Amino acid sequence: MYKILKKVNLNPTVTLMEIDAPPIAAKGEPGQFVMLRVNENGERIPLTIADFDRQKGSITIIFQIVGATTEALNHKQEGESLQDLVGPLGVPSHVEGLKKVAVVGGGVGSAIAYPIAKKLHAQGTVVHSIVGFKTKDLVILEDEFKAVSDRMVMVTDDGSYGEKGLVTDALKELLDAGELYDEVIAIGPVIMMKFVSLLTKKYDIKTVVSMNSIMIDGTGMCGCCRLTVGGETKFACVDGPDFDGHKVDFDEAMQRGTMYRDFEQKCHEDVCNLYKMEVK
Amino acid sequence: MANMSLKKNEMPAQDPHVRNCNFQEVALGYTEAMALDEATRCLNCKHSPCIAGCPVEINIPAFIMKTAQGEFEEAYQIIAKDSSLPAVCGRVCPQESQCELVCVRGIKGEPVGIGRLERFVADRHIETIKEKPVKPESNGRKVAVIGSGPAGLTCAGDLAKKGYDVTIFEALHTPGGVLVYGIPEFRLPKSIVQKEIDVLKELGVTIRTNMVIGKSVSVDELLDEQGFEAVFIGSGAGLPTFMHIPGENLKGVYSANEYLTRVNLMKAYRPDTATPIKKSSKVAVVGGGNVAMDAARCAKRLGAEEVYIIYRRSEEELPARAEEVEHAKEEGIIFKLLNNPVRILGDEQLCVTGIECLEMKLGEPDDSGRRRPVPVEGSEWTIPLDTVIMAIGTSPNPLIKSTTKGLETQKWGGIIAEDPSGKTSRDHIYAGGDAVTGAATVILAMGAGKCAAKAIDEELNAAK
Numbered sequence: 001m002y003k004i005l006k007k008v009n010l011n012p013t014v015t016l017m018e019i020d021a022p023p024i025a026a027k028g029e030p031g032q033f034v035m036l037r038v039n040e041n042g043e044r045i046p047l048t049i050a051d052f053d054r055q056k057g058s059i060t061i062i063f064q065i066v067g068a069t070t071e072a073l074n075h076k077q078e079g080e081s082l083q084d085l086v087g088p089l090g091v092p093s094h095v096e097g098l099k100k101v102a103v104v105g106g107g108v109g110s111a112i113a114y115p116i117a118k119k120l121h122a123q124g125t126v127v128h129s130i131v132g133f134k135t136k137d138l139v140i141l142e143d144e145f146k147a148v149s150d151r152m153v154m155v156t157d158d159g160s161y162g163e164k165g166l167v168t169d170a171l172k173e174l175l176d177a178g179e180l181y182d183e184v185i186a187i188g189p190v191i192m193m194k195f196v197s198l199l200t201k202k203y204d205i206k207t208v209v210s211m212n213s214i215m216i217d218g219t220g221m222c223g224c225c226r227l228t229v230g231g232e233t234k235f236a237c238v239d240g241p242d243f244d245g246h247k248v249d250f251d252e253a254m255q256r257g258t259m260y261r262d263f264e265q266k267c268h269e270d271v272c273n274l275y276k277m278e279v280k
Numbered sequence: 281m282a283n284m285s286l287k288k289n290e291m292p293a294q295d296p297h298v299r300n301c302n303f304q305e306v307a308l309g310y311t312e313a314m315a316l317d318e319a320t321r322c323l324n325c326k327h328s329p330c331i332a333g334c335p336v337e338i339n340i341p342a343f344i345m346k347t348a349q350g351e352f353e354e355a356y357q358i359i360a361k362d363s364s365l366p367a368v369c370g371r372v373c374p375q376e377s378q379c380e381l382v383c384v385r386g387i388k389g390e391p392v393g394i395g396r397l398e399r400f401v402a403d404r405h406i407e408t409i410k411e412k413p414v415k416p417e418s419n420g421r422k423v424a425v426i427g428s429g430p431a432g433l434t435c436a437g438d439l440a441k442k443g444y445d446v447t448i449f450e451a452l453h454t455p456g457g458v459l460v461y462g463i464p465e466f467r468l469p470k471s472i473v474q475k476e477i478d479v480l481k482e483l484g485v486t487i488r489t490n491m492v493i494g495k496s497v498s499v500d501e502l503l504d505e506q507g508f509e510a511v512f513i514g515s516g517a518g519l520p521t522f523m524h525i526p527g528e529n530l531k532g533v534y535s536a537n538e539y540l541t542r543v544n545l546m547k548a549y550r551p552d553t554a555t556p557i558k559k560s561s562k563v564a565v566v567g568g569g570n571v572a573m574d575a576a577r578c579a580k581r582l583g584a585e586e587v588y589i590i591y592r593r594s595e596e597e598l599p600a601r602a603e604e605v606e607h608a609k610e611e612g613i614i615f616k617l618l619n620n621p622v623r624i625l626g627d628e629q630l631c632v633t634g635i636e637c638l639e640m641k642l643g644e645p646d647d648s649g650r651r652r653p654v655p656v657e658g659s660e661w662t663i664p665l666d667t668v669i670m671a672i673g674t675s676p677n678p679l680i681k682s683t684t685k686g687l688e689t690q691k692w693g694g695i696i697a698e699d700p701s702g703k704t705s706r707d708h709i710y711a712g713g714d715a716v717t718g719a720a721t722v723i724l725a726m727g728a729g730k731c732a733a734k735a736i737d738e739e740l741n742a743a744k
């Protein structure tokens with residue numbers, strides 16, 4: 001169960017894995033996520049489904065190595081299996097009836113934005129993709145985005161690839177040039193989604209963001225992933241992960257995301273040291 | 281001649297100041313001598329009020345008589361006729377408000393320690409009986425059970441014994457439901473739950489973990505596409521409730537579900553596990569039920585210096601079992617009764633710094649018959665804290681209702697089911713336990729699972 005069929009390092013810190021999971025592949029839709037455990041005694045982490053192959057019965061996840069669990073996940077090789085995998089969880093992204101959409105992806109968030117762009121493209125929506133990365137070495141999924149976009153803008157913070165600047169700069173340029181979108185879908189770091197939402201608010205364009213809160217069960221049981229949306233408490237796992245970007249309290253979400261940062265850093269170092277010992 | 285001692289044999293327990301630093305079981309269980317002595321306190325009265333006091337009507341005097349004669353396995357078999365989880369219920373059943381409440385010995389002195397005897401007999405069975413249960417001959421008919429808590433385990437076990445091909449679907453990665461994610465190790469060792477689950481597997485029950493019904497697969501798909509002839513929903517009451525007061529989204533505010541899941545299911549207290557939990561020094565648990573006691577006692581064991589229980593009524597109204605309250609007090613939990621939180625205070629990093637409470641006094645009785653707490657004007661005061669745990673109740677998860685057409689529920693989310701059969705508004709779909717009643721006890725859920733198993737068997741037999 002949950003065998004790793006394919007593993008590709010997309011860049012030094014981002015890895016793609018295709019995993020055998022027929023029930024999840026049969027049901028999954030863009031915007032939904034899975035919870036997984038790498039090993040016995042491992043923690044449960046949520047990862048968005050980046051792609052799925054219903055015929056083959058597999059799903060794809062793309063993750064950035066940020067802590068102990070993603071580090072351990074990245075040490076799993078093709079042919080090995082994950083301890084646990086459950087899904088598809090959360091509400092699928094709403095894409096019905098959209099005529100023209102700007103899909104904004106930042107960093108590893110692009111991996112989550114991609115299946116939505118793909119689905120939009122497949123249903124005939126005009127897709128403008130704006131994908132941004134810190135620097136050239138971190139660029140992922142460029143060809144994939146190109147294949148499903150009517151227009152694609154690549155930006156890097158340092159200008160080492162594509163245009164220099166942030167995704168908000170590129171989006172503003174398009175908006176100022178008169179592009180009219182039914183909706184903007186922004187997925188990336190919370191800070192990026194916050195500034196995209198602030199920008200589109202000025203242009204009065206509906207904006208959907210995908211919140212990657214800390215979760216344990218992913219089914220509405222613990223409430224750990226709660227966030228404030230339009231003054232109400234919502235659970236990212238069952239009410240989302242997609243929310244109206246103009247209503248999300250991003251500052252609170254950013255703070256809540258740091259809850260276990262010290263623990264995570266310490267754990268990550270410990271795990272790295274363990275793997276180093278194995279290499280020796 | 282019956283043993284006329286007015287007091288129960290005391291339950292041996294770990295010293296409070298030792299146990300509040302470890303997660304090992306608090307109550308150590310009767311020795312054989314204690315069990316024999318306690319069993320002779322039973323008068324074996326003709327009208328046996330204890331049997332009616334038991335939600336699953338265990339023949340209590342009969343099992344105690346066998347115990348008194350030292351025939352422990354026979355005693356166990358008597359309990360097992362009506363209860364599928366004796367070792368669990370012997371530990372977590374609220375006997376003081378059920379069988380022991382009506383025990384004749386309780387009129388003058390303490391009732392017979394029925395729960396303690398049940399536990400002794402069940403533990404003795406686990407220790408001594410090594411032969412595995414025999415898998416009954418299959419009748420080839422498939423039944424699906426959703427959830428592996430007490431209701432689901434019981435329903436599955438009873439159906440498997442009748443020869444049904446039972447599959448349990450569990451959303452989490454470990455079966456056991458609230459017995460595993462909710463009730464802490466020091467009150468119910470997980471090895472005991474595991475043994476009950478192993479028995480089910482021996483009986484031929486398939487357990488599929490990581491299956492969220494309503495997401496991974498729907499109830500209708502189970503019935504229409506996967507060949508199940510009936511479905512039992514025992515999905516519990518897993519949705520946490522918050523107070524909707526300012527500051528509840530600060531860092532350091534947990535639902536009891538989250539806190540207990542991190543500790544019990546994910547074993548965050550052990551250094552060899554990866555799940556984090558906040559290292560707290562001052563903790564307040566809001567609520568007065570067993571879950572609140574569990575959360576407070578976990579926080580203490582994780583090293584918190586001060587742990588408070590904040591409850592808006594008085595000690596008398598505490599919904600937790602008296603034994604749990606007593607244990608919590610012994611372990612140094614501080615009770616702030618007749619207090620209600622009005623807001624949680626935080627700093628600029630959004631970390632909890634304290635809780636503001638309002639003192640309460642008891643007014644007229646409300647619908648529940650309990651005296652309604654009324655705020656005392658101008659009595660606001662603050663406790664400095666770094667962690668707040670909300671333990672004010674849970675409700676059924678709406679996932680199954682929202683994905684099963686025609687399944688009727690109460691306004692608050694409980695699935696509407698006939699008593700005692702568990703029949704719902706949909707054909708071939710049964711429900712029981714907390715998913716129907718809202719958060720209640722292990723024994724009631726177990727009873728509902730038993731009744732539904734019987735009803736399912738009757739329906740499927742009639743349809744043959």
